[in-house]
Amino acid sequence: xxxxxMFIRISLTLxxxxxxxxxxxxxLYQPLGQPAAGLSDKPEWNLxxxxxxxxxxxxxxxxxxxxxxxxxxxxxxxxxxxxxGSAMPLIGEVGSLNSEYPEKTVNSYWPYATTLxxxxxxxxxxxxPYALNSNQIYALCAYILSQDGIIKADVELNAVxxxxxxxxxxxxxSAIYPQ
Ligand code: HEC
Numbered sequence: 001x002x003x004x005x006m007f008i009r010i011s012l013t014l015x016x017x018x019x020x021x022x023x024x025x026x027x028l029y030q031p032l033g034q035p036a037a038g039l040s041d042k043p044e045w046n047l048x049x050x051x052x053x054x055x056x057x058x059x060x061x062x063x064x065x066x067x068x069x070x071x072x073x074x075x076x077x078x079x080x081x082x083x084x085g086s087a088m089p090l091i092g093e094v095g096s097l098n099s100e101y102p103e104k105t106v107n108s109y110w111p112y113a114t115t116l117x118x119x120x121x122x123x124x125x126x127x128x129p130y131a132l133n134s135n136q137i138y139a140l141c142a143y144i145l146s147q148d149g150i151i152k153a154d155v156e157l158n159a160v161x162x163x164x165x166x167x168x169x170x171x172x173x174s175a176i177y178p179q
Contacts, residue, residue: 049118053163056117060158061139063146069136070143073125082144091147094168107148111173113165116141138162 049055071080079085083092093103106116120137123129132140138157145151151165 049114049121051112051114051163053114053159056114056159056162057134058159059134059138060156061135061137061142062156063139063142063151063153065135066139066141066143066146069132069140073132074140077125082147090144094148094150097169097172106144107150107168109169109172111167111170112163113141113145113150113167114163116144117162 047055047057070078070082074082075085077085077087078090082090084090088105089103090106093105093108096103096108110116117137120140121130121132125131141162142151142155142157145157145165146153146155148168150168151157155161157165
């Protein structure tokens with residue numbers, strides 16, 4: 001008896017699990033093979049920042065502005081100063097990749113500074129991607145990069161200056177397929 005009640009419960013749960021996604025107003029995931037929902041309202045969603053920065057938007061920001069923004073939007077996870085918290089550190093460990101204890105941070109590992117703009121815009125903070133405007137994102141990039149002296153603290157980052165930044169590990173990658 002108890003077993004059959006349990007069976008009915010499990011069947012009901014399974015049935016609900018099958019039906020509920022259909023009832024939801026917005027699907028939680030993008031069905032494969034269909035045009036991305038809302039893309040026409042948000043053309044910037046379809047914009048990838050290339051390593052050469054060719055598609056970077058207008059705007060600018062510096063490290064002082066970025067510090068305030070970082071404390072407001074990022075430090076809760078990445079720690080004050082971006083040195084790490086519940087989420088990984090974004091700075092530090094530059095030059096560690098060849099050492100006994102290599103640590104991959106944005107500043108020690110990433111080959112292009114432009115990727116930082118792209119990454120922050122499309123995914124950070126995780127609860128609200130695409131919420132920050134271009135000035136704010138340039139400022140956050142300036143703050144993170146200046147923490148390791150990759151750029152000077154007073155540099156104004158924008159579509160021209162960000163691609164000019166040379167990341168410490170810029171030449172640490174090799175092409176899998178020779179060109
Ligand atoms: C709620 C916690 C949280 C907040 C707030 C947050 N992040 Fe993150 N961040 C993460 C997690 C978790 C990851 C790792 C994601 C992964 O690897 O898929 C991450 C990854 C990153 C990375 C990539 C690091 C790497 O080495 O791969 C960058 C850059 C970054 N965050 C920047 C920011 C910035 C800038 C902000 C503020 C605008 C921010 N994050 C706010 C949790 C957070």
